[in-house]
Amino acid sequence: MTKSHISLGLLFVSLFIYSCSEKKKATVDFNKNYSFKALNSDELLINLISVRNKVTGLIFNPVSGSDVQISGFIIDDSLYLNEYDKSGNITVIYSGIISDSVIVGSWSKPDGSRKTNFIWKETSANKLYDINNLKAKVVIPEKIPPKFWGKYGSDCNAIDLEIIESNPINIMVNSNQISVLGNLVPSINDDSKLLIYLEKYSDLGRGGMSLDWDNFSTQKPIGSISIISTNPKTLKIEWIGFYNNSSGKYDWTESDFGSRSILKYCDDSPQQIKRELLEAEWQSPSQFLKVSGVYHKTFNKFSIDITVQNNATLATFKDVQVKIDYVSKTNTLLLSKNYMKYDFFYAGKSKTFSWNLADAPNGTQTIRLSFVSASPA
Numbered sequence: 001m002t003k004s005h006i007s008l009g010l011l012f013v014s015l016f017i018y019s020c021s022e023k024k025k026a027t028v029d030f031n032k033n034y035s036f037k038a039l040n041s042d043e044l045l046i047n048l049i050s051v052r053n054k055v056t057g058l059i060f061n062p063v064s065g066s067d068v069q070i071s072g073f074i075i076d077d078s079l080y081l082n083e084y085d086k087s088g089n090i091t092v093i094y095s096g097i098i099s100d101s102v103i104v105g106s107w108s109k110p111d112g113s114r115k116t117n118f119i120w121k122e123t124s125a126n127k128l129y130d131i132n133n134l135k136a137k138v139v140i141p142e143k144i145p146p147k148f149w150g151k152y153g154s155d156c157n158a159i160d161l162e163i164i165e166s167n168p169i170n171i172m173v174n175s176n177q178i179s180v181l182g183n184l185v186p187s188i189n190d191d192s193k194l195l196i197y198l199e200k201y202s203d204l205g206r207g208g209m210s211l212d213w214d215n216f217s218t219q220k221p222i223g224s225i226s227i228i229s230t231n232p233k234t235l236k237i238e239w240i241g242f243y244n245n246s247s248g249k250y251d252w253t254e255s256d257f258g259s260r261s262i263l264k265y266c267d268d269s270p271q272q273i274k275r276e277l278l279e280a281e282w283q284s285p286s287q288f289l290k291v292s293g294v295y296h297k298t299f300n301k302f303s304i305d306i307t308v309q310n311n312a313t314l315a316t317f318k319d320v321q322v323k324i325d326y327v328s329k330t331n332t333l334l335l336s337k338n339y340m341k342y343d344f345f346y347a348g349k350s351k352t353f354s355w356n357l358a359d360a361p362n363g364t365q366t367i368r369l370s371f372v373s374a375s376p377a
Contacts, residue, residue, distance in 0.1 A: 031248040032118035032179075034103060046120055049220075050074060051240060051250055055081065069188070070094070079103060086188060138197055138219050140167055140183045148184070148194060148228065150274040152235055156266035160257075161235070163225075165275075168199045173255045178208035184225065191264075192228075195221040198242060215246040223258065233265035274314065281315035281347075282376035289311040289345065291322050293369040295357075302357040304367060308341070309350040317345045318377035322369060324357065329365035344377055 013322040022350040034046040048057040060067040068091075072081035077099070083092035096105020101122045107114040143166055152161045159372045163169055168181040179202045187193040198218050201208065220243035225235045239258025241250035281288055288311045308320055319342050337359055345351055357367070 033123045035118050035123050076128045131176050142166055144184050146275045146278050151266045152263035153266045154260055157351040160260050160263055169204055173257045175256050177205040179203040186363040193224055193226040196223040198222050212244055215244050217243040217245050235263045237261050278314040281312040285317050288376055289371055291371045295367040302360040305354050307350055307352040310345045310347055312347045314347050316347055316377040317374040320374045323372050325368040326360050326364040328363045334361045338372055
């Protein structure tokens, strides 16, 4: 580790210790937009959401449509943020001071290089472009990754959460008060984490009926579910609350669902058996995918019709790679080459396709075909 990495690490550790040593800190909750324009660059928009001094947000370029994720925390009037790439790596570190309408500070690379000052100016809510409107909508997948499927509970005497194979799932936020249908979306930066997005309420008690459901966002996460252990499988639940588009703040930030922060796997149901079978089939594509072919030779030009049979019960595969050996009449291997078919091959079905084999060398008499690999779909 370089000296700059060490110093940055010590900075964040010391800040954490300092924040924990204070008996009481005022929390800072807000949702604000800022704008920034560097020399010879497009104007950038920054959206920051602070909930109990934890900050998340993004930096958005309205010209290119690109954005980057940022997150961090606030201590008093000081802001500390990390910027991440799509793989979850820290690319930029920000620190600054928050005032009524601006954030003044500096950014640098993680190693401390390229340190540059910045001023982020708060934008009016009535400005023609708003980062929340410009940002593309969250895409809700139909299927939930199988490794999350199952029933979970604090002690398995009662089931607190059941994750089925398709969105949405039912989530009891507060007993006898609020149950919602939530959509689970894989995190971009962490494949062991799902973000929860509100679809609609499913059951309400007296307390839930008083909430502003018409203005609750379906585009802001209300919580997250993370796998923190695989043996035994254990989930961590983090509750955020319902984001109110009208007030720009999160409502109902405390919940029974959030208080059940650690849930263990309790399932031996047909759903779980199905999940385990699917994952086992995905692990062994060569056991289930069978390739066969018929080649044709016309005036020393070769073509081949290939059939891929998927004998799996549940697993769909994609991007099948096969190997073709070109062999002479003396049974000498002239050339061996891999070819990829970018397509989906569904469980219990076969698919046939044809290729012209322009790679066949002179002297080819016969062709041999074999399976190489495939990816789970």
